Amino acid sequence: MTEPVATEVGRDFIRDIIQADLDQGKYREIVTRFPPEPNGYLHIGHAKSIALNFGIAQEFPGRCHLRFDDTNPVKEEQEYIDSIQADVRWLGFDWGKNLFFASDYFDRLYEWAEKLIGDGLAYVDDQTQEEIRLSRGTLTEPGKNSPFRDRSVEENLDLFRRMKAGEFPNGARVLRAKIDMAAGNINLRDPVLYRILHAHHPRTGTKWHIYPSYDYAHGQSDAIEGITHSICTLEFEDHRPLYDWFIEKLPVPSQPHQYEFARLNLTYTLLSKRVLTQLVRDGHVAGWDDPRMPTMAGMRRRGVPPAALREFVKRIGVAKANSVVDVGMLEFCIREELNRTAQRRMGVLRPLKVVIENYPEGQTEELEAINHPDDPSAGTRKITFGRELYIEQDDFMENPPKKFFRLSPGNEVRLRYAYFVKCTGVIKNDKGEVVELRCSYDPATKGGNAPDGRKVKATMHWLPAATSVPAEIRIYNQLFSNPSPDASNFAVDLNPNSLEILPDARIEASVAESNATEPMQFERQGYFVRDKDSTPGKPVFSRTIGLRDTFAKEVAKG
Numbered sequence: 001m002t003e004p005v006a007t008e009v010g011r012d013f014i015r016d017i018i019q020a021d022l023d024q025g026k027y028r029e030i031v032t033r034f035p036p037e038p039n040g041y042l043h044i045g046h047a048k049s050i051a052l053n054f055g056i057a058q059e060f061p062g063r064c065h066l067r068f069d070d071t072n073p074v075k076e077e078q079e080y081i082d083s084i085q086a087d088v089r090w091l092g093f094d095w096g097k098n099l100f101f102a103s104d105y106f107d108r109l110y111e112w113a114e115k116l117i118g119d120g121l122a123y124v125d126d127q128t129q130e131e132i133r134l135s136r137g138t139l140t141e142p143g144k145n146s147p148f149r150d151r152s153v154e155e156n157l158d159l160f161r162r163m164k165a166g167e168f169p170n171g172a173r174v175l176r177a178k179i180d181m182a183a184g185n186i187n188l189r190d191p192v193l194y195r196i197l198h199a200h201h202p203r204t205g206t207k208w209h210i211y212p213s214y215d216y217a218h219g220q221s222d223a224i225e226g227i228t229h230s231i232c233t234l235e236f237e238d239h240r241p242l243y244d245w246f247i248e249k250l251p252v253p254s255q256p257h258q259y260e261f262a263r264l265n266l267t268y269t270l271l272s273k274r275v276l277t278q279l280v281r282d283g284h285v286a287g288w289d290d291p292r293m294p295t296m297a298g299m300r301r302r303g304v305p306p307a308a309l310r311e312f313v314k315r316i317g318v319a320k321a322n323s324v325v326d327v328g329m330l331e332f333c334i335r336e337e338l339n340r341t342a343q344r345r346m347g348v349l350r351p352l353k354v355v356i357e358n359y360p361e362g363q364t365e366e367l368e369a370i371n372h373p374d375d376p377s378a379g380t381r382k383i384t385f386g387r388e389l390y391i392e393q394d395d396f397m398e399n400p401p402k403k404f405f406r407l408s409p410g411n412e413v414r415l416r417y418a419y420f421v422k423c424t425g426v427i428k429n430d431k432g433e434v435v436e437l438r439c440s441y442d443p444a445t446k447g448g449n450a451p452d453g454r455k456v457k458a459t460m461h462w463l464p465a466a467t468s469v470p471a472e473i474r475i476y477n478q479l480f481s482n483p484s485p486d487a488s489n490f491a492v493d494l495n496p497n498s499l500e501i502l503p504d505a506r507i508e509a510s511v512a513e514s515n516a517t518e519p520m521q522f523e524r525q526g527y528f529v530r531d532k533d534s535t536p537g538k539p540v541f542s543r544t545i546g547l548r549d550t551f552a553k554e555v556a557k558g
Contacts, residue, residue: 012318014052014259018060018229030062031228033100034088035218038068038202039075041288041295042087044330045264045271048313052261053231054093065225066095069102071217073201081202083288087296091306102217103203105224109212110164112220112250113175113193117156121249122193123149124159125176132174135181136189142182143189149178163196166209170196175210179245187242191215219243223252230256233263234322264316265324268478269294272487284494285479291531291542292479292498302476303519303529303544308337327478334545338519338527343371343378346416346461347507347522347541349473351390353436353465356421359387364466369417381510385418388465390506395460396437398426405457407437414459416523420445461523469512473502474531474542505541512539519544 011019021027032053036042042050057064066088070076088095116122125132125146137143151159160175162168175194183189193216198209222230230243237260247255264271271294279285279293288295291302299309312333316325346369364386372378391407400408407413412422425438444451448459477498485493511520519529526546534540 012261013320014229014231014261014318015056015059017259018056021228022060027228028061029228030056030060031065031226032056032062032231033065033067033222033225033227035067035069035221036084037072037075037214038070038077038080038084039072040080040273040277041083041293041297043271043273043276043294043296044266044269044299044309045294046087047091047296047309048264048316048318049231049233050088050091050093051310051313052318054088054095056229056231062228063098064093064095065098065100065227067100067102067221067225069214069218069221070201070203071102071211071214072197073199073211074197076202078202083297087300090296090300092310100221100225101203102212102221103201105217105221106204106208106212108224109217109220110210113212113216114157114160115251116177116193116249117160117175118153119249120153121178122156122175123151123178124156124163124173125149125190126173129171132176132192136186137181139186143186145181146176146190149190160194163194163210164208166198168196170198172196177216177245179242185238185241187215187239188245191242215239215242216246219246219256219258220250220252222256223247223250223254226254227256228254230258232258232260234260234320235263236260260320262319262322264313265322266294266330267324267327267483268480268485269327270480270485270487270490275487275490279479279490284491291474291476294479301529301532302542303527304334305337305341305519308334311337324484331545335527335547338521338544340374342519342521342527344369344373344521344523345508345511346383346463347471347473347505347511347525347528348390348392348461348463348468349475349502349505349522349525350393351463351504351506352393352396352434354389354391354421354439354462355436356387356389356439356441357424358440361387363387364464367417383417383508384464384467386464386466389415389462390465390468391437391460391462393434395458396423396434398434406460407439407458412456414445414448414456415462416459417448418446418462419443419448420450420456461525463506463508467509468506469509470538471505471507471512472538472540473505473528474540475500475502476543507539507541521547 034050034053054064125148135144174192176190176192179188181189192213194210197211240258243258289297289301291298312330364384366382367385368380369383370380395406397404397408407423409423412420419441421439421441423437423439427436429435479498480493481495482493519527521527527544528541529544531540531542
């Protein structure tokens, strides 16, 4: 994956439409909304919609509503309502007093449904769900009228009121709009307006036994709230004629217009709520906030800065045609933001013990380390240097190839902020594995420079054995190993190496003692953040992202 070049982001077609409407005096105030269904956690695709709708309200004279389209109590939970509000705030937006629910309008929606019946534009259908599906027709064949389509207004009103009163079981009847069963657009072939659901609603409890369909409730909620520009993704483009039909036939207080834009699609990622729900339920991940999930909760737990997400959706822009964005662009935005903001620390992920034999036993000294190379105001910190240290296992090879410049027998390297050291001996266990190194150091090279001008080709990070703290490190990679995972059979594309746990890592004592939630850079390793699974005795850190993209190369190797 190649890292994209930063480009200036221009205006998009939706913002151009809004500006033209303002120039023509159509509106004094622009009103948008972000209308999630509270049946799951938000994912990165929603971040694009959030940034668009709330961003427009900030850029133009206007406001953005947060409205929950809570019309299906079978799948909706208070947990999802709470998580969605937390995600929107985390991303950097606030709805102020403009928090609404479609359930706030259930009484009015019901009254309007009775009006449609009274006007001969809706009827109660006794067909089963399967019978309705089969009679709807196909893209090339018209549908067939329901045998109940010509019921009288009086009979329809009576049956509908009895549905509301809870007389009938689930699935016994539905209320359908009477439009045109031969319409070229299947969404206009007498769509369902209400279905019977004897279910507890998170906000209305057991008051209702019937619930409006999304298509019926959504546009009317927009009209009630005075939404000027109803912005949604392209899959709702074919629903727009139905949206407009309701607005035309009902006495709504305003007439919003629907505009569609391309949804976000990412390589190595599935954003289907069905798939994400199944990943959680089947135990492929540890929950909705698993750091491998593309949910905003997962990304927040992984340490992804909200500013990086905002920059990402700004860079990809708002288009009319669907496309797939390389996940490398997202990773570039994350690295760019963290490189600018994250303080530097040292962590040894796979420790190898080093004993510096010519360093005095019992002696230690404090060395100064910088917190951010590009930000002097970030200051410095002290690191304890002593006779026994830890380095990375990968930084030593007993029989190195030609271009291996790190530590090997007889080779000299620089320890970051400390001294030049040379490997003088190797200790192995019964299996022949290297478990400890013996080294010597040059006291004249304190600070990492030799007074005689000699050079070394590698600088390595390290930690003191005495004062560094054991930690668990979790290395996360992409959840899918296929750049285009199959949503219908996603399990075959799951990456078996999406999580590696390193239980014996070491980190600076100051990192372990701090409860800071901001990501930091472990020098030469990547960006890491404290995980909620941390305990006082064993801190846990998750890798937000590496310093460079290695995942694509790992996949290519197979």
